[in-house]
Amino acid sequence: MEVPGLPGVRLDTIPVFPDPRGTLHELFRVDEVPPGFQPLMACSSWSHSGVVRGPHQHVQQDDYFTFAGPSDFLVALWDARPGAAGADRGWLIEAGQTHPLHIYVPRGVVHGYKNVGSVSGLVVTVTSLLYRGWGRRDPVDEIRHELDPKVPYVFPEV
Numbered sequence: 343m344e345v346p347g348l349p350g351v352r353l354d355t356i357p358v359f360p361d362p363r364g365t366l367h368e369l370f371r372v373d374e375v376p377p378g379f380q381p382l383m384a385c386s387s388w389s390h391s392g393v394v395r396g397p398h399q400h401v402q403q404d405d406y407f408t409f410a411g412p413s414d415f416l417v418a419l420w421d422a423r424p425g426a427a428g429a430d431r432g433w434l435i436e437a438g439q440t441h442p443l444h445i446y447v448p449r450g451v452v453h454g455y456k457n458v459g460s461v462s463g464l465v466v467t468v469t470s471l472l473y474r475g476w477g478r479r480d481p482v483d484e485i486r487h488e489l490d491p492k493v494p495y496v497f498p499e500v
Contacts (some may be wrong), residue, residue, distance in 0.1 A: 347428040348421055349489075352367070352376060353435065356410055356442035367410045367442065370468050371498055376446055377402055383469040385470060388464055389415075389457040394497055396454025397487040403471040405447045407455075411439030413463025415455045420493055422485075423450035432493070452487055456497040 345351045356372065359366045370381070389395060390411065399422050409415050419433040437443040439459065447453045457463045474480050485494045 345419070345433060346395075347431075348433060348451070350376070350446075350448040351419060352444075352446040354444040356408065356444055358410075358442060367408070369408045369410075370444075374444075376448075377459065379406065379446070379470060381406065381473050382468055384466065384468045385462060385473070386466045388462050389455075390462050392451050392458050394454060397452045397490075397493055398484045399452040399487070400449045400471075400483045402448055402449055403469055403483045405453070405470075406468040407445045407447065408443075408468075409437035409438075409445070409453060409455075409461065409463075409464040410442045410466075411491055413457050413461050414438035414440050414461030415463060415465070416458050416497055417445060417455045418445065418453065418497060420452040421451050423451070426450075435455045435493065436498075440450060443446065454487075454497075462498075487491060 345353060345467055357368045397418060416440045417435040417437050436456050471483055474490045
């Protein structure tokens, strides 16, 4: 499902398959991502309770996030693409244990997330570029916004 007013950003509920042993979460399926997204790298991050990562945007890279738990997150998005209709507003999306989601974020969309749960949470990211390029020799494809007063969203205190 697309986010109203934020073209290209997609939210998809994660298929979860429970059985007596636990659950299986589908993290990535090439048949369910936007056409043209060709991932080159996957990574995971554990974020402690209360920690914020980002916000930043990419110039050339598209990201595909999986928020499945064991904690909950608030994901913040802001459209910084030239001529964006929603450039003056931000979106906050609930994701994680309570709302398992895949979120596709195209280049130019500022994004960050905060662990709002009480335990550390896992985020898996599949990207269209290699971090720092082949052999990690290139500049990082990021524009950082942690201290940018123009970013129109703020994470609420939990």
